[in-house]
Amino acid sequence: QVQLVDSGGGVVQPGTSLRLSCAASGFIFSYQAMHWVRQAPGKGLEWLAGISYDGANEGYADSVKGRFTISRDNSKNTLYLQMNSLRTEDTAVYYCARETHRRLDSWGQGTLVTVSS
Amino acid sequence: DIQLTQSPSFLSASVGDRVTITCRASQGVRNYLAWYQQKPGRAPKLLIYDVSTLQSGVPSRISGSGSGTEFTLTISSLQPEDFATYYCQQLNTYPWMFGQGTKVEIK
Numbered sequence: 001q002v003q004l005v006d007s008g009g010g011v012v013q014p015g016t017s018l019r020l021s022c023a024a025s026g027f028i029f030s031y032q033a034m035h036w037v038r039q040a041p042g043k044g045l046e047w048l049a050g051i052s053y054d055g056a057n058e059g060y061a062d063s064v065k066g067r068f069t070i071s072r073d074n075s076k077n078t079l080y081l082q083m084n085s086l087r088t089e090d091t092a093v094y095y096c097a098r099e100t101h102r103r104l105d106s107w108g109q110g111t112l113v114t115v116s117s
Numbered sequence: 118d119i120q121l122t123q124s125p126s127f128l129s130a131s132v133g134d135r136v137t138i139t140c141r142a143s144q145g146v147r148n149y150l151a152w153y154q155q156k157p158g159r160a161p162k163l164l165i166y167d168v169s170t171l172q173s174g175v176p177s178r179i180s181g182s183g184s185g186t187e188f189t190l191t192i193s194s195l196q197p198e199d200f201a202t203y204y205c206q207q208l209n210t211y212p213w214m215f216g217q218g219t220k221v222e223i224k
Contacts, residue, residue, distance in 0.1 A: 095160055102151075
């Protein structure tokens with residue numbers, strides 16, 4: 001069955017960097033676009049970034065453009081989110097999600113990122 | 118960017134009630150509109166995609182409709198497991214925004 005396992009979260013100081021990972025299994029990873037979505041404590045869902053199946057195309061939310069980079073390694077069945085210049089407002093649970101024909105049909109369990117001094 | 122406005126933000130209802138949630142887009146999204154359910158501490162779950170297509174395994178009491186810029190999620194007879202927060206999302210144009218959410222609570 002489809003499984004997405006998010007990892008890499010933790011407590012970091014403002015201005016620092018962190019890289020999240022999403023390990024995929026149970027489907028042909030290299031065939032499908034992938035996305036990152038986050039949820040700040042007590043808040044709604046925020047789409048952050050998406051990447052095409054081959055990594056050739058990316059899209060970002062305005063709130064993270066220029067600071068966050070989505071990437072993938074199809075040989076390792078892994079999706080990444082490189083987060084630089086972290087701010088306190090980036091504190092959230094971060095989810096990876098698989099896209100199937102314009103819908104996010106499978107989600108990871110989420111990894112918590114806390115940005116605090 | 119395409120903005121999505123859900124209404125209401127909060128809804129109190131009883132088991133067996135018919136519930137309707139509306140999602141309005143600031144511009145057309147073609148048919149690329151999805152609905153998700155989220156329970157506390159859990160990842161979101163896809164319910165509806167392409168405005169009205171039910172995701173596999175989702176009960177038929179849940180349905181979606183609409184076109185252009187106005188869309189609706191309906192639960193025909195609310196069940197205990199339906200008490201959750203619901204989000205719409207447009208997948209037509211980056212950034213793929215979500216609505217702000219509608220929390221459905223037990224009356």
